[in-house]
Amino acid sequence: MNLSFLLLFVLVLVGRGVGLNECQESRCGKHGPPIRFPFRLKNRQPEFCGFPGFDLSCTETQDTLLELPTSVKLYINTIDYASQVIFASDPNNCLPRQLLNFNLSNSPFKFGERFQYDYVFFNCTSIDRKIYLSMPCLSVTGYDVHAFVTDGFVSSLALTSCTKMYNVSSVPMEFISRDNTLHLKWSKPACGFCEAQDKYCRLKNSTRFETECFDKPKSSRGIGIKLMAAGIALGALLIVLVGFVLYHIYSSDKAEKENQARVKKFLQDYKALKPTRYSYADIKRITNQFKDNLGQGAYGTVFKGKLSNEIFVAVKMLNNSTGNGEEFINEVGLMGRIHHVNVVRLVGYCADGFRRALVYEHLPNESLEKFIFSDDGKELPLGWEKLQDIALGIAKGIEYLHQGCHQRILHFDIKPHNILLDESFNPKISDFGLAKLCSKDQSAISMTTARGTIGYIAPEVFSRNFGNVSYKSDVYSFGMVLLDMVRGRKNKDFTEASQVYFPEWVYNRLDKGEELRIQIKEENDEQIAKKLIIVGLWCIQWHPVGRPSMEAVVQMLEGEGNKLTMPPNPFASAGPARMDANALGRHLQQELAVIFETEGS
Ligand SMILES: *[C@@H]1O[C@H](CO)[C@@H](O)[C@H](O)[C@H]1NC(C)=O
Ligand SMILES: *[C@@H]1O[C@H](CO)[C@@H](O)[C@H](O)[C@H]1NC(C)=O
Ligand SMILES: *[C@@H]1O[C@H](CO)[C@@H](O)[C@H](O)[C@H]1NC(C)=O
Ligand SMILES: *[C@@H]1O[C@H](CO)[C@@H](O)[C@H](O)[C@H]1NC(C)=O
Numbered sequence: 001m002n003l004s005f006l007l008l009f010v011l012v013l014v015g016r017g018v019g020l021n022e023c024q025e026s027r028c029g030k031h032g033p034p035i036r037f038p039f040r041l042k043n044r045q046p047e048f049c050g051f052p053g054f055d056l057s058c059t060e061t062q063d064t065l066l067e068l069p070t071s072v073k074l075y076i077n078t079i080d081y082a083s084q085v086i087f088a089s090d091p092n093n094c095l096p097r098q099l100l101n102f103n104l105s106n107s108p109f110k111f112g113e114r115f116q117y118d119y120v121f122f123n124c125t126s127i128d129r130k131i132y133l134s135m136p137c138l139s140v141t142g143y144d145v146h147a148f149v150t151d152g153f154v155s156s157l158a159l160t161s162c163t164k165m166y167n168v169s170s171v172p173m174e175f176i177s178r179d180n181t182l183h184l185k186w187s188k189p190a191c192g193f194c195e196a197q198d199k200y201c202r203l204k205n206s207t208r209f210e211t212e213c214f215d216k217p218k219s220s221r222g223i224g225i226k227l228m229a230a231g232i233a234l235g236a237l238l239i240v241l242v243g244f245v246l247y248h249i250y251s252s253d254k255a256e257k258e259n260q261a262r263v264k265k266f267l268q269d270y271k272a273l274k275p276t277r278y279s280y281a282d283i284k285r286i287t288n289q290f291k292d293n294l295g296q297g298a299y300g301t302v303f304k305g306k307l308s309n310e311i312f313v314a315v316k317m318l319n320n321s322t323g324n325g326e327e328f329i330n331e332v333g334l335m336g337r338i339h340h341v342n343v344v345r346l347v348g349y350c351a352d353g354f355r356r357a358l359v360y361e362h363l364p365n366e367s368l369e370k371f372i373f374s375d376d377g378k379e380l381p382l383g384w385e386k387l388q389d390i391a392l393g394i395a396k397g398i399e400y401l402h403q404g405c406h407q408r409i410l411h412f413d414i415k416p417h418n419i420l421l422d423e424s425f426n427p428k429i430s431d432f433g434l435a436k437l438c439s440k441d442q443s444a445i446s447m448t449t450a451r452g453t454i455g456y457i458a459p460e461v462f463s464r465n466f467g468n469v470s471y472k473s474d475v476y477s478f479g480m481v482l483l484d485m486v487r488g489r490k491n492k493d494f495t496e497a498s499q500v501y502f503p504e505w506v507y508n509r510l511d512k513g514e515e516l517r518i519q520i521k522e523e524n525d526e527q528i529a530k531k532l533i534i535v536g537l538w539c540i541q542w543h544p545v546g547r548p549s550m551e552a553v554v555q556m557l558e559g560e561g562n563k564l565t566m567p568p569n570p571f572a573s574a575g576p577a578r579m580d581a582n583a584l585g586r587h588l589q590q591e592l593a594v595i596f597e598t599e600g601s
Contacts, residue, residue: 028064036200052108066088074088075090084190089180095182108187120147121146124161194211276348290317317356337405340400343428344429365423391532391535394419394478410436483503534565
C-alpha cells in the first residue's frame with residue numbers, strides 16, 4: 001500500500017473528525033490535481049458531488065481523465081478553480097490527432113485561447129523547409145503533416161509535394177503546437193467567486209443546478225472525538241513517518257529527474273517551433289545574389305527572395321552597424337512565437353557570423369504608406385470601405401499583440417510604413433525591431449531611450465513628464481495612423497503647406513459640425529470618414545488614461561459610426577504640463593528633434 005496515502009488518510013481523520021464527507025476533495029495520484037466541485041470522480045462519488053459534464057475518472061497510471069462528449073479523452077494536469085480553467089493534454093501526446101473529433105458544443109468547456117484560426121492540413125513528402133506548424137506526431141517516415149492558417153499566405157503556396165488532408169475551423173494555436181497542452185475554461189457553474197473568497201462551492205439543491213459557497217471544511221467536532229482521533233493518528237503517524245521519510249527521499253529524487261526531462265523536452269520542442277535558420281549561402285541563393293532590391297530601411301536593406309517556384313519572401317539584411325543585435329534578437333524571439341492574420345509572418349532567419357537577416361513572407365502590395373499618401377494630388381486607389389477594413393485589421397493585429405499572447409507585446413513603431421498589405425489589401429503589421437515584451441498586469445514600463453517615429457510617437461514616450469509608457473503608447477500611434485488615412489497626405493507636406501496641424505483642424509471642424517472637405521464618392525463615405533476620425537481622436541488623447549484599449553478600438557470600428565461620442569479635445573490646454581500640444585503639432589519635427597537630443601544625452 002502506498003504509504004503517503006495512508007498518511008493522507010490519517011491527516012484527513014485528524015482534520016475532519018472521524019466522519020468522512022462523501023464529496024470530500026480527492027486526487028487520482030500524488031501529483032494529480034485536487035478534485036472537488038464542480039468536478040467529481042465518477043466511480044467514487046455520488047452524482048450530486050459534481051456538475052453535469054465535469055465527471056472525471058482515474059486511470060491505472062493515476063492520471064486524471066476527462067471524457068468529452070465526442071469520445072475525446074484528455075488528461076487533466078491542472079485545475080484552476082478560481083479562474084475556472086483546466087489545463088489538459090492528450091494521453092498519447094498528440095493533440096492534433098484528436099482535432100477531427102474535437103467538438104465542445106455539448107460540453108461545459110470552451111477554448112481558453114481567445115484567438116482561433118482556420119487551418120488546412122497537408123500531408124507532404126519531405127519539403128525542403130521546416131514550416132513551424134509541422135506535426136511530428138502525425139508524420140510517418142517520408143511524410144510530414146503540416147498545418148497552415150488559411151489566409152493569404154497559404155493560397156500563395158503551391159504545395160506540389162503535398163496533398164490536402166482536411167480543414168479545421170476555429171482552433172486555437174496551442175492545439176496544434178507541440179506543447180501538448182490545451183487550456184479550456186468553463187463559465188457555468190460560476191464558482192470562481194467562492195474561491196476568491198477562500199471558500200468552496202457546492203450544489204444548493206441537487207434537483208436544481210444552483211450553487212452556493214460554503215466555508216472550507218475545518219475541524220468542527222467535539223473535543224473528545226478530536227482527542228481520540230488525535231490519539232489514533234499519533235500512533236499511526238509515528239509508524240508511518242519513518243516509512244514516509246524514506247519513501248519521500250526516493251520519490252522527490254524521481255520527481256526532480258522528471259522535471260529535468262520535462263524542461264529538456266520543452267527546449268527541444270521550442271527549438272522545433274521556431275522559424276528556420278538559414279546560412280548566409282542559403283540567403284544568397286534565396287535572394288539570387290541579392291538581385292532584387294525592394295527597399296532600404298533604417299535597419300538594413302530588403303531583398304526579394306524565392307524559396308521555391310511559388311513561395312516568395314522578403315529578406316531583410318540587417319546593417320552590421322546596428323549595435324548589439326538587440327533588434328535582431330527582438331524580431332526573431334518575438335516573431336517566431338506569434339501568429340495572427342494581421343501580423344506579418346517570419347519564415348526564417350540567418351545569423352552567420354556578423355551577417356544577420358530576417359526572412360518574411362513577401363507581400364506584393366507593399367506598405368500602407370504608398371496607398372494613403374499621394375504626392376501629386378492623384379486619386380488614391382483605396383476606397384473608404386477598404387480603408388475601414390484596413391483600419392480594423394490593423395486594430396485587430398495590435399489588439400492581438402497586446403492581449404493574444406502570454407506576454408504583452410508593445411510594438412512602439414506603428415506607422416503606415418510598417419503596415420504591409422497583401423494582394424487583397426489585408427494589412428499586416430511588420431517591423432518589430434523596437435518592440436518590447438511586458439507582462440499584462442504591468443501598468444508602466446521603463447525605457448532608456450525614446451523609440452518610434454516622429455509624428456507617431458506618444459507624448460509620454462519622448463518625455464516621461466507626460467505620463468507612463470504603456471500599451472496606450474501604441475494606441476496613440478494607431479490613432480495617428482487613422483488620422484493619416486483620412487487626410488491622405490503626408491503630415492510633413494500638410495504642415496509645411498498650410499501651417500495647420502491636421503488632427504487639430506479636423507477636431508475643430510467636427511466639433512463645430514462643419515463640413516470635412518474630404519474626397520467623398522459614395523453616400524456612406526462620410527460616415528466612415530467621420531468614424532475613423534472620431535476613433536483616431538480618442539486614440540490620440542494626450543493623457544494615456546484617456547485613450548481606449550485596442551479592444552475598445554476594435555469595438556468602436558466594428559460598430560456604427562454615428563453612435564460614437566466625440567472625445568474631449570486632445571488639444572485643449574489642461575494645466576501647465578500640457579504647455580504645447582498645439583505647438584507640438586505645428587512644429588513637430590523641430591521640437592521633437594530638440595527633445596530627442598536633450599533626452600538622449
Ligand atoms: C458539434 O456537435 C454539434 C452537436 O452534436 C453539431 O451540431 C456540430 O455540427 C458539431 N460541430 C462540428 C464542427 O462537428
Ligand atoms: C500521408 O500520405 C502517405 C502516402 O499516401 C500515407 O502513407 C500516410 O499515412 C499519410 N499520412 C497521414 C497522416 O494521413
Ligand atoms: C479549406 O481551405 C481551403 C484553403 O483556404 C479553401 O480553399 C477550401 O474552400 C476549404 N474547404 C472547406 C471545406 O472549408
Ligand atoms: C430542492 O428543490 C425541490 C424542488 O424545488 C424541493 O422540493 C426540495 O425540497 C428542495 N430540497 C432542498 C434540500 O432544499
